[in-house]
Amino acid sequence: xxxxxTLLATALATALxxxxxxxxSGQAGNVFVLDSRDAMVSVIDAARGEVVKRIPTLRxxxxxxxxxxxxxxxxxxxxxxxxxxxxxxxxxxTRSLRVSNPYHLMFSPDGxxxxxxxxxxxxxxxxxxxxxxxxxxxxxxxxxxxxxxxPDSRVTYVTxxxxxxxxxxxxxxxxxxxxxxxxxxxxxxxxxxxxxxxxANMGEETVSVIDPESGETMRxxxxxxxxxxxxPAPDGQVLFVTNRxxxxxxILDAGRFAVLGAYSAPGAPDCLDLxxxxxxxxxxxxxxxxxGVLEVETGALVGQIRVGxxxxxxxxxxLA
Numbered sequence: 001x002x003x004x005x006t007l008l009a010t011a012l013a014t015a016l017x018x019x020x021x022x023x024x025s026g027q028a029g030n031v032f033v034l035d036s037r038d039a040m041v042s043v044i045d046a047a048r049g050e051v052v053k054r055i056p057t058l059r060x061x062x063x064x065x066x067x068x069x070x071x072x073x074x075x076x077x078x079x080x081x082x083x084x085x086x087x088x089x090x091x092x093x094t095r096s097l098r099v100s101n102p103y104h105l106m107f108s109p110d111g112x113x114x115x116x117x118x119x120x121x122x123x124x125x126x127x128x129x130x131x132x133x134x135x136x137x138x139x140x141x142x143x144x145x146x147x148x149x150x151p152d153s154r155v156t157y158v159t160x161x162x163x164x165x166x167x168x169x170x171x172x173x174x175x176x177x178x179x180x181x182x183x184x185x186x187x188x189x190x191x192x193x194x195x196x197x198x199x200a201n202m203g204e205e206t207v208s209v210i211d212p213e214s215g216e217t218m219r220x221x222x223x224x225x226x227x228x229x230x231x232p233a234p235d236g237q238v239l240f241v242t243n244r245x246x247x248x249x250x251i252l253d254a255g256r257f258a259v260l261g262a263y264s265a266p267g268a269p270d271c272l273d274l275x276x277x278x279x280x281x282x283x284x285x286x287x288x289x290x291x292g293v294l295e296v297e298t299g300a301l302v303g304q305i306r307v308g309x310x311x312x313x314x315x316x317x318x319l320a
Contacts, residue, residue, distance in 0.1 A: 024045070024046055024047045024048050024049030024050075024293075024303075025046040025047060025049070025275040025279075025280055025282075025293075025316075026047060027046055027047060027275055027276055027277065027318060028046065028047050028318065028319040028320070029046035029047070029275075029276070029316055029317055029318045029319050030043055030044070030045070030046065030088060030089070030091050030317045030319065031043070031044035031045075031046050031273070031282055031291070031314065031315070031316050031317070032044075032064060032073060032086065032088070032091070032313075032314065032315045032317065033284060033291055033307050033308075033311050033313075033314050034057075034061040034062060034063070034064060034075065034311065034312045034313040034314070035061075035289075035307055035308025035309055035310065035311050035312075036060050036061060036062055036309070036310040036311070036312045037060070037308070037309035037310040038308035038309045038310075039056060039057045039058060039059055039060060039061070039077075039080070040054050040055065040056055040057060040061075040308045041054065041055040041056075041057060041061065041075065041086070042054055042291075042307040042308055042311070043055065043091045044291065044305055044307075046275070046316065046318075049293070049303055049305055050305070051305065051306070051307060052091075053091055054308070055086070055091070055092070055093055057075065057077045057080060057084055058077050058079075058080025058081075058082060058084075059077055059078075059079035059080035059081075060077060060078050060079035060080065061075050061076065061077045061078070061080075061084070061312070061313070062076060062078050062103055062104065062312045062313055063075075063076050063102075063103065063104045063105060063271075063312070063313040064076065064086075064313045064315055065105055065106060065107060065315075066088075066107075066315075067107070067129075068107050068111030068129060069111075070088075072085045072086065072087065072088070072094070073085070073086040073088050073315060073317070074086075074105065075313075076102030076103060076104065076105045076116070077102065078101055078102060078103045078119065078120065079101075079120075081098060081099060081100060081101060081102075082096050082097060082098050082099060082102075083096060083097040083099055083102060083105075083132070084096050085097075088315075088317040089317070089319060097132060099116065099125075099132070099134075100116075100118060100121060100123070100125065101116075101118035101119070101120050101121045101123070102116045102118070103116075103117050103118055103119040103120070103144075103145070104116070104117040104119070104144075104145060104146050104147050105117070105147070106147040106148070106149065106156075107129055108129070108149050108153035108156070108171065109149055109151055109152075109153050110152075110153040111129055112128065112129055112130070112153060113126055113127070113128065113129055113149075113153060113156070113171050114126070114127040114128075114129045114132065115127075115147045115149070115156045115158065115169075115171075117140075117144035117145055117146065117147055117158050118140075118144060119143050119144060119145060119161070122139065122140055122141045122142055122143065122144065122162075123137055123138060123139060123140055123144070124136075124137070124138045124140045124144050124156075124158050124167075124169060125137050125138075126156070126169070126171055126174060135174070136169075136171075136174030138169065138174060138176065140158065140160060140167060141160070141162070141163060142160060142161070142162025142163045143160060143161040143162035143163075144158045144159070144160055144161075144167075145158070145159045145160065145161040145186065145187050146158070146159050146186075146187055146188045146189050146229070147189065148189040148190060148191045148197060149191065150191070150212065151191070153171065154170065154171060154172070155168050155169065155170055155171065155177065155212070156168075156169050156171055157169075157189060157191075157197060157212070158189075159182070159186040159187060159188075159189050159199055160179075160186065161185050161186060161187060161202070164181055164182065164183060164184055164185065164186060164203075165179050165180060165181055165182065165186070166179070166180055166181075166182045166186060166189070166197070166199055166210060166215060167179045168212070168215060178214065178215040179215070180210075180214075180215030180216065180217075181217075182199045182201065182208045182210060182217060183199065183201030183203070183204050183206055183208050183217075183220070184201050184202070184203030184204045185201060185202040185203030185204075186199045186200070186201050186202070186208070187199075187200050187201075187202040187227075187228050187229060188200040188228055188229030188230045188241075188242075189230070190230040190231070190232065190239065191212070192209075192239070192254060192257075193232075193236050193254050193255070194254070194255060195212065196209050196210060196211065196212065196218065197209075197210040197211075197212050198210070198230050198239070198257075200223075200227040200228050200229055200230055200241060200242075201220075201227055202226055202227060202228050202244070204225075204227065205222055205223060205224050205225045205226070205227055205243065205245075205246070206220040206221060206222055206223065206227060207220065207221045207223055207227055207230065207241055207252075207257075208220050209221065209257060219257075221252065221257050221259065222259070223241045223243055223248075223250040223252075223259060223262075224241070224243030224245070224246030224248045224250055224262065225243060225244075225245035225246040226243050226244035226245030226246060226268075227241055227242075227243050227244075227250075228241075228242045228243065228244045228269075228270060229241070229242045229270065229271055229272075230242075231271075231272050231273070231274075232254070233254075233274065233278055233296075234274055234276070234277075234278040235278060236254055237253075237254055238251050238252060238253060238254055238260065239251075239252040239254050240252075240272060240281065242265070242269040242270055242271070242272060242283065243262075243269070244268045244269060244270060244286065245268070247264065247265055247266050247267070247268065247269065248262040248263060248264060248265055248269070249262060249263045249265045249269055249272070249281065249283065249294070250262045251263070261299075263281070263294050263299045264299070264301065265283055265285075265292060265294065265301075266285065266288060266292065266301070267285025267286065267287045267288030267289075267290060267292065268285060268286040268287040268288070269283045269284070269285060269286075269292070270283070270284045270285075270286045270311075270312055271283065271284050271312060271313050271314050272284070272314065273314050273315055273316040274296075274316065275316060276316070276318040278296060279295065279296055279297065280293055280294065280295060280296065280302075281293070281294040281296060282314060282316055283314070284307075284311040284312055284313070284314050285304075285311065286310055286311065286312065288304070289306060289307060289308065289309050289310070289311065290304045290305060290306050290307060290311070291304070291305045291307055291311060291314065292304050293305070
């Protein structure tokens with residue numbers, strides 16, 4: 001399978017035009033963008049702000065993460081039912097592994113577990129990170145979406161888009177500790193530095209603040225229509241919330257959860273990553289088929305890079 005992808009990637013490198021932006025990051029790096037509807041990974045040279053390579057996937061990739069030692073990137077091909085492993089420095093596919101509907105995936109903080117949310121098959125899978133052996137498979141109606149972990153790697157949390165719930169699962173036993181409502185169409189979830197769980201309610205314009213022990217909603221923060229996903233700044237002082245319908249990225253104080261402001265982010269912003277120096281936000285535009293680049297200090301949109309159709313997950317890998 002990798003051989004077939006290699007041949008296709010070589011052909012694409014010469015046949016497909018690349019888009020560019022008037023401002024790159026100024027830092028050496030590869031930015032990996034998952035083009036869900038094109039079954040493709042666009043690789044952007046961060047310093048130049050240009051797509052330099054496209055890596056084919058099987059069917060429909062959505063999310064990607066580093067392995068615990070950061071030597072590889074694991075990409076979940078949801079409809080293709082496989083993990084695709086990438087060498088982040090060389091920007092090449094190295095191997096693949098058949099799994100069941102990996103929509104969203106996240107390793108535990110201690111690197112021993114991997115949680116996979118299977119949106120289409122309504123299941124939550126827990127794998128041993130070493131060797132990727134499946135340990136637990138839980139029925140999770142409906143539409144498990146995004147994942148977070150407790151700092152001690154004991155509990156994994158998964159949002160359920162179709163039933164408007166959040167579920168907590170004990171990793172070692174696979175036991176459901178609690179299942180509680182959070183809001184309309186919960187998607188992105190983040191464990192805040194202060195310990196609370198933050199859940200973006202995509203069917204609303206709010207982020208729920210949730211007690212991780214009980215699952216009870218403590219308060220809601222109004223960010224913007226279509227609140228979708230939540231990301232920390234490198235320094236941990238602020239959090240960013242993508243609001244897909246509003247076309248904005250909200251800035252939250254990470255301690256008080258107060259809304260400090262918002263950036264204009266066209267094209268239904270979805271996932272984002274920051275340049276290693278924290279000066280730029282690189283975000284996917286699901287509607288515009290582009291990656292936008294924002295300056296954190298000014299909020300200026302300094303560039304847009306054309307990629308494939310329906311870009312979703314994004315990862316900025318810095319190069320030495």
